[in-house]
Amino acid sequence: GQNIDQPTEMTATEGAIVQINCTYQTSGFNGLFWYQQHAGEAPTFLSYNVLDGLEEKGRFSSFLSRSKGYSYLLLKELQMKDSASYLCAVRDTGGFKTIFGAGTRLFVKA
């Protein structure tokens, strides 16, 4: 079956580094996305990984290991505005459907 697992909630301190993990089981794989979603707002695109390795984009980095069905999103120099839900999503090859995880709610405290 299709399954994406990520922690429900995480708490971190302003200025720190946090890693949000995502594991997936899908019938096929054609890329993994991370989205940020503030409460009451639309998801906004953060990153896309299709090959193994680390993709860095400013304070945010995303890592993928296809053999392990594993990804993480790394947020550095945390700011209060980073408090949001982070959605991991996998694009399946069967029909090119994108499946979303339930999201990880990140709380950044002062």
Add this chain to the structure above:
Amino acid sequence: EAGVVQSPRYKIIEKKQPVAFWCNPISGHNTLYWYLQNLGQGPELLIRYENEEAVDDSQLPKDRFSAERLKGVDSTLKIQPAELGDSAVYLCASSFAGTSGDTQYFGPGTRLTVL
């Protein structure tokens, strides 16, 4: 460049009433998606259009939900009649085939409350 536009932003109706949501995708995006998102959950696909063709509507409850994208641009999602369990946020997204993994860009959503 304008993003995905949705209206209305909020809708409150009584059960058994009809309701419609409208979406205008990013200009040039040929793929349009309708998702349902419950509180604390990720978006769940209802229907995906490639231009004006619905290529994946397997998760659309066709007894009460319908959608159309007549000219391959904007789209309407309708529920008739609405049930209490339909209360959720309805998100529209669009993408351009050929971009990195068909990255989807979301609209602000319509928050539906069924009383």
